[in-house]
Amino acid sequence: MIEFSTAAMLLKVIGVLVVLLQVVPIMVWVERRGSALMQNRLGPNRVGPLGLIQSLADALKFIFKEDPIPGHVNKFYYVIAPLVALVPAFMTFAVIPFASSIEINGTVVNFQLAELNVGLLYILSIGSLGVYGIIMAGWASNSKYALFGSLRSTSQMISYELSMGLSIIGIVMAFSTLELGPIVVGQTGSLVESAARIWPGLAQVPFLEHIPRWGVFIQPLGFLIFLTAVFAETNRLPFDLPEGESEIVAGFHLEYGAMKFALFFMAEYTNMFVAAALVTTLFFGGWHAPGLPHLLDLAGLQGMAREWVRILLEIATFMLKTGFFLWFFVWVRWTVPRFRYDQLMNFGWKVMLPLSLVNIFITGVLIFYGVI
Amino acid sequence: MLVDRKAPVTSRLYVVEILKGLLITMKNMLFSRNVTIQYPEERRNYSDRLRGLHYIKAVNGVENCTACMLCPTVCPAECIHIEAGERPDKEKFPIKFEIDILRCCFCGMCEEACPKDAIKLSTIYEMSQSKRVVYDKEMLLVQRGNR
Structure with missing residues (x-):
């Protein structure tokens, strides 16, 4: 007989892992079909209904392909590099809350795998570990293009992680916590709650009090910077310099084939999912849906049934928001061309970094005068 | 500047x-x-004037060709080979009529040159083969027409 909390934890871990693993094939399908439709093509539509099983067929192909190790590589690092890229991608999701808590027989179950009090720092540090996989892959491949790809990835990471971290500082200042759970709870209030104390007239403006206190409303500049930096962090277009096909063939995964390549692929898409979930959590209220309590009141649910429905709706809300940002990643990828290397550096150091510092300053002033 | x-x-x-x-x-x-045209199910609509696979027109089972050698003369790719012969009902006819389809450039000059309306180009454009083919008389006598 295992304890209730252990069982709940196990269930949560299994649930999250299953969802994370499912996101990859679905996103690959979405990416291929979405890009095709944007370019007035059809995309894969033969395998299964709407081509949904295409990803499964691809995975089968990856598994059954010959998996050669080129003779000129450093075998040890070559083999573990895909794993080093993949594992941090899975680890990051642990601190992201995907629903609020529920009380079952006196035990409070939080819908978050690990309630770390340094959640944000954890995400930043583990998230930047992912680049080690890329560097190892490029270096161990013993090939010009692969090394160039991984070097580009390194310099890109240095120039973007700075502004990414600084853009989150604004959120940390506004909610005075590093824990992701309280950050989401802090976003459930009304936007003008504190500002109305200075300008009482604001409370009289209709609908304004119904706008939630989401991060995107109190940190619009921080949101833009974070979103941009996240694209660089996940190596997606317009910042996919590590694998610029036109210049360095395939970049860091040039020498990889079969399932090892698929692992890099999975890492990219899992990173995308985590990044989308992070944007949702920090700037779009996570599982918070405005008007959800009213909806439950209207439905006339009571007791445990109401709680479970609430949790389900919150998970659905979270997945919906995350789904939108996943789609946004795909959407931007097929819209914006790749930045040139010097443009990227200019943008990172001369635009993003000063802007994120300005953002911190503005946030500080606003907090000092009690507006947010 | x-x-x-x-x-x-x-x-x-x-x-x-x-x-x-x-x-x-x-x-x-x-x-x-x-x-996107989903090829095997959907097909592009080509003009009736498309120059595709050759055939030799036959009337009542007898080919129109009189082996006048105008088509091999005019052919810029030199892919038509004809051996003429004689027979009682028709003084001259091709014993051998071969088209090396890999050399053919589908210019349609043979069709234009033919005085007997014998060699024609159909609109069939799917001609993939696994080996080099030289179309012989039996093959060319299948009346393909315009599809």
Whole structure:
């Protein structure tokens, strides 16, 4: 007989892992079909209904392909590099809350795998570990293009992680916590709650009090910077310099084939999912849906049934928001061309970094005068 | 002369321009017709004048060709080989009529040159083969016509 909390934890871990693993094939399908439709093509539509099983067929192909190790590589690092890229991608999701808590027989179950009090720092540090996989892959491949790809990835990471971290500082200042759970709870209030104390007239403006206190409303500049930096962090277009096909063939995964390549692929898409979930959590209220309590009141649910429905709706809300940002990643990828290397550096150091510092300053002033 | 032209502020800020781009891709995705032709099921409509696979026209089971050698003469790719023969009901006819289809450039000059309306080009364009083929008389006598 295992304890209730252990069982709940196990269930949560299994649930999250299953969802994370499912996101990859679905996103690959979405990416291929979405890009095709944007370019007035059809995309894969033969395998299964709407081509949904295409990803499964691809995975089968990856598994059954010959998996050669080129003779000129450093075998040890070559083999573990895909794993080093993949594992941090899975680890990051642990601190992201995907629903609020529920009380079952006196035990409070939080819908978050690990309630770390340094959640944000954890995400930043583990998230930047992912680049080690890329560097190892490029270096161990013993090939010009692969090394160039991984070097580009390194310099890109240095120039973007700075502004990414600084853009989150604004959120940390506004909610005075590093824990992701309280950050989401802090976003459930009304936007003008504190500002109305200075300008009482604001409370009289209709609908304004119904706008939630989401991060995107109190940190619009921080949101833009974070979103941009996240694209660089996940190596997606317009910042996919590590694998610029036109210049360095395939970049860091040039020498990889079969399932090892698929692992890099999975890492990219899992990173995308985590990044989308992070944007949702920090700037779009996570599982918070405005008007959800009213909806439950209207439905006339009571007791445990109401709680479970609430949790389900919150998970659905979270997945919906995350789904939108996943789609946004795909959407931007097929819209914006790749930045040139010097443009990227200019943008990172001369635009993003000063802007994120300005953002911190503005946030500080606003907090000092009690507006947010 | 190299002039450093500054882009307008809106495009240097990227945000507005990227939003415009996003709108364009979304418009393409939602409202544009897909141009893909799903080949084995759907086919492109070609003109009736398409110059495809050759055939020799036959009337009452007898080929129109009189082995006048105009088509091998005019053929720029030199892919038609005819051996003429005699027979009682028709003084001259081709014993051998071969087209090396890999050399053929489908210019249609043989069809134009033919005085007897014998060699014709059909609209069949699917001619993939696993080995080099020389179409012989039996093959060319199948009346393909215009599809």
